[in-house]
Amino acid sequence: MSSDDTPEKSGKPEPIEEPEQQRAPEGPSGQADKGDEAEKAPQPDEAAASEKPDKPDEVSRPERPEQPDRSEQPEQPERPEPAPPEDDTPEPVTSAEEPAGAGPLTGRQRLAKGLWPPRLTRAQLIVALLLCVLGLGLAIQVRSTNDSSALRGARQEDLVRILDELDNRTKRLEDEKRRLENQQSELESSSNQAAEARKQTEQKEGQLGVLAGTVAARGPGIQLTVSDTKGKVEADMLLDAIQELRAAGAEAIQINNVRVVADTYFSGAAGRVEIDGKKVSQPYRFKVIGKPQDLEPALNIPGGVVQTLEKEQAGVAVARSEKIIVDALRPAKRPDYARSSSQ
Amino acid sequence: MIAVLGLIVGVVVGLFVRPVVPTVVEPYLPIAVVAALDAVFGGLRAMLDGIFDDKVFVVSFLSNVVVAALIVFLGDKLGVGAQLSTGVVVVLGIRIFSNAAAIRRHVFRA
Numbered sequence: 001m002s003s004d005d006t007p008e009k010s011g012k013p014e015p016i017e018e019p020e021q022q023r024a025p026e027g028p029s030g031q032a033d034k035g036d037e038a039e040k041a042p043q044p045d046e047a048a049a050s051e052k053p054d055k056p057d058e059v060s061r062p063e064r065p066e067q068p069d070r071s072e073q074p075e076q077p078e079r080p081e082p083a084p085p086e087d088d089t090p091e092p093v094t095s096a097e098e099p100a101g102a103g104p105l106t107g108r109q110r111l112a113k114g115l116w117p118p119r120l121t122r123a124q125l126i127v128a129l130l131l132c133v134l135g136l137g138l139a140i141q142v143r144s145t146n147d148s149s150a151l152r153g154a155r156q157e158d159l160v161r162i163l164d165e166l167d168n169r170t171k172r173l174e175d176e177k178r179r180l181e182n183q184q185s186e187l188e189s190s191s192n193q194a195a196e197a198r199k200q201t202e203q204k205e206g207q208l209g210v211l212a213g214t215v216a217a218r219g220p221g222i223q224l225t226v227s228d229t230k231g232k233v234e235a236d237m238l239l240d241a242i243q244e245l246r247a248a249g250a251e252a253i254q255i256n257n258v259r260v261v262a263d264t265y266f267s268g269a270a271g272r273v274e275i276d277g278k279k280v281s282q283p284y285r286f287k288v289i290g291k292p293q294d295l296e297p298a299l300n301i302p303g304g305v306v307q308t309l310e311k312e313q314a315g316v317a318v319a320r321s322e323k324i325i326v327d328a329l330r331p332a333k334r335p336d337y338a339r340s341s342s343q
Numbered sequence: 344m345i346a347v348l349g350l351i352v353g354v355v356v357g358l359f360v361r362p363v364v365p366t367v368v369e370p371y372l373p374i375a376v377v378a379a380l381d382a383v384f385g386g387l388r389a390m391l392d393g394i395f396d397d398k399v400f401v402v403s404f405l406s407n408v409v410v411a412a413l414i415v416f417l418g419d420k421l422g423v424g425a426q427l428s429t430g431v432v433v434v435l436g437i438r439i440f441s442n443a444a445a446i447r448r449h450v451f452r453a
Contacts (some may be wrong), residue, residue, distance in 0.1 A: 061380065070380070074383070079441075108391075108449060108450055108452075110390060110391055110393055111391055111449070111450065113389070115347070119345075120345065122347055122397065123395075123396075123397030123400075124345040126397050126400075126401055127345075127346040127386070127397060127400060128345045128346045128348060128349025128350075129349060130349075130379075130383075130400070130401065130404050131346050131349040131350040131353060131383065132349040132350065132352050132353035132356075132377040133353060133379070134350065134353060134376065134380065135349070135350045135351065135353025135354035135355075135356075135357060135376060135381060136353040136354075136356055136357040137353075137357070137372055137376045137379065138354060138357065138360070138376050138380075139353065139354045139355075139356070139357025139358045140362060140372065141372050141373050141376050142367070143357065143358065143361065144364070144369075145373075153421070155370055155424055155425065156419070157419075157422075157424070158425075260406070309431045313379070314438055
């Protein structure tokens, strides 16, 4: 502290050319100096802290004004001594301004003096140059901070970190994208498979429905009409006809309004034939889907169905047709005991 | 007066010419600017105190800038660049404030 004080005070004689005269009135107007002193009193502390860049003062100053330095330092202890008695005068401020013309300049006056008559001295030029550099740097910095993203002012390591983070993020997102794409293609293929399976299932359902008699069927085939006016046709004759037709490749058969399927049974006596428990009255009309060229000869073979029926004096008519509709239906029945063994 | 003109000229040039700063210097520019500001405030205070010396000012200005940049550079090399530059800014800020207080006392007498 005290070591810093000395350059502060020893600095005072810096403008030593003028102060030579300024110091003179100091003695008489010691109280004026006191006013300055009182104000500056708190400063040396800050000066100690803040004037470090000026420390070279210690080196540079003593070389030049060595003499005044020594003459000044003894002065300092003197000043406080005359001061205390004059402390009661409550006009240090006003009196500080009075000797301004002659006494040591106040800071304000120095500022005004330095500002207004613009002198072209070496010091001014150098300071101007440095301040110009400072302004340049300031403007550049403000500009670069303002006009672009936060990345511009960022340090190298920060940039590297940010870049790393972005890379990681990109990788993560790409991974996720790949995963989602895989999922999408999987779902698409599975939905394709599902659609395919459904199509096949529907086809199969249609086929099975035709076999089980749960859906109507149509196609080429024959129509066989057996008129039994005398009531001589028995159930087994109808069954024979059915067997013959099946052997010839009949795919869907209906007699009057009864669909003939795998579990169809014939019962009853001649003239009162029942099929699946339903009474069927003559004439018996067979609607048969299959290949007509196969079905008709199968019925007409010698000793076959037609001949047997005619022997019983029943009227038999066989007609080929390209469009036979088998529309008698049976309800789908769920088997109580039989289960598919493939499941 | 001429010094103030110099400052204004520098700012204007910097704003309108848009000089390109080499990337090597870029990270040290803000710290250097703050250090230079500190030197300027110190110089202004010295002027108000009547102890201004251009030689001291030049030396303190340049050494402030160089030392500040050096500290940051060293911090970068040691991996504590951000913390060190914060420290430098804090120290310089404290000095600027105390200098500003002294200047204020001179100018406003309060």
